[in-house]
Amino acid sequence: MKKKQIITRRAAITTGVAALGALLIPGCNQPMPPNYGNILRMGDNFTYAAHRALFSSQSLAKEYSFSDISSMPATGTINPADTSKEYFSETYDKHLRSGFENWQLPVEGLVARPGNYSLDQLKKFNARTQITRHTCEEGWTAIAEWSGVPLKALLEHAGMMPKARWVNFYSYDGWLDCIDLIDAFHPQTILAYGMNGKNLSIPHGAPIRLRLERQIGFKSMKYLEKIVVTENYVDPGDIGWAWYNGF
Amino acid sequence: MSSQPSSISKNEKHQPWVKTSHWIITISFLLLVFTGIEILMVHPRLYWGEVGNELTPAFLELPISRNHNRSDWEAEVPFFDTENSPVSAGRNGEEEMFNENGWGRSLHFLSAWFLVVTGLVYVILGLLTGHFQKHIWPRLRELSPVQLFRDIREHIKMKIAPPTGGPQYGVLQKIAYMSIIFISLPMAIITGFTMSPAITAAFPFLLEIFGGYQTARTIHFFTSIGLEIFLVMHIAMIILSGFKQQVRYMTIGKQP
DSSP states (O other): OHHHHHHHHHHHHHHHHHHHHHHTGGGGGSOOOOOTTOHHHHHHHHHHHHHHHHSOTTOOOOOOOGGGOOOEEEOSOSOTTOTTSTTOOHHHHHHHHTTTTTOEEEEEESBSSOEEEEHHHHHHSOOEEEEEEEEOTTSOEEEEEEEEEEHHHHHHHHTBOTTOOEEEEEETTSOEEEEEHHHHTOTTOEEEEEETTEEOOTTTTSSOEEEOTTSOGGGSOSSEEEEEEESSOOOOOOOSSOSOOOO | OOOOGGGSOTTOOOOHHHHHHHHHHHHHHHHHHHHHHHHHHHSOEEOSSSOBOTTSOOSEEOOOSTTTTOOOBOOOEESSSSTTOOEEEEBOOGGGSOOOHHHHHHHHHHHHHHHHHHHHHHHHHHHHTTHIIIIISOOGGGGSHHHHHHHHHHHHTTOOOOOOSSSOOOHHHHHHHHHIIIIIHHHHHHHHHHTOHHHHHHOTHHHHHHTSHHHHHHHHHHHHHHHHHHHHHHHHHHHHHHHHHHHHHHTTOOOO
16 A cells, blocks of 8 residues: 555656646747756756746846945956966966956857957947846845946847857856857846946956846856857856756 | 535545645755755855845854855955945955855755645645635634633643544644745745846846845745744644654554
């Protein structure tokens, strides 16, 4: 008798999960990132599918007023030119010494006009300024004003091709991460060069960082080195963190 | 769907769907508590409002991990030239910090999926079958001061009724179950949603009703404390009323 009960319960769970899966079918026309056979990542991919299926792709994160700007810690990498660190970057060190004069951001991959954008060129795009909340996975928050180029404008300028599905970011401190096109074209997704009315400081990701306001802080990658548009998911391997962090 | 208390059979046993959802929610809840503590250990500071971080004052700092009262910071740099300007500072010694959020957050949200989905099914079935009306919702008669005081007195005297094997609950029991089903668990879920940047972008009113992310996080914490107190009391009552029998009735349902 005991055995029978266990099967019933398991069947109930399976049925429930299957039913939810069916509910989420509209969200599954998005390509899914790999979950590395990991049940934890399956849950995160499920959250991703649910958010994409249920929420508007254009919904804006809350914007605050100037007086709401708060103190903000700089965490993770705080200087890729620090020779004592594993992530030390000689190239970054060189750019830092010359005040990012010759720094350029390559935009490559599935774009009609691959090119390198200097800071001055990026600043010629219509800028977007937003006062938003940075929400760290650790549990802390901070509000700051960010100014930069909408990623959408840059991708359109470079002529993104229709079969493109992912926008990949490479950083000087050795990170590789990507976002889907819904996040890439979101109005608040910007490449920020300004913070609180000044040039972005080194601890916060100079010269340019991503701002991705509908995901947790660490997805807003600092110290951008290169952007590559691809059709297939570029696999950084299991870095131990969820790929989607809207929650 | 009867509203007559006399219609509750003395022999009525726990329904299979009640038992199933009870145990799925139990496992989800225990995992949520475990990972919740892990997540709180990474940043054991609580605040009110939208903003809170190591450069702003906390309303409560819990000494629950080596991350509390960290002092390894670069010099503070003000953002503006004004007095009392908000500041920035780089954090050093990141490698020495406790952070298991990579799996902790993922397991928290995976468990939350099971809790929310099972909870929804449970609430829908509870309404459709009349389970809430019949067994959980206290009757007006039961809420009379005389009845309430009698039940409280018996609890104080540790005179706990033996298990019936079914949902024949006392009034204090009903109030406790009702509170966690309709207040505490929904509150934990909604404050959890309020900490999601994607969900609050879609539903901005969440941040308005709680008065900010950090307030929601703090309420989430205290709600979980409330739920943990309930769990301890619940287990205490099960032990007092006959642990073996109670667990049997809630699982395979056979007479011991």
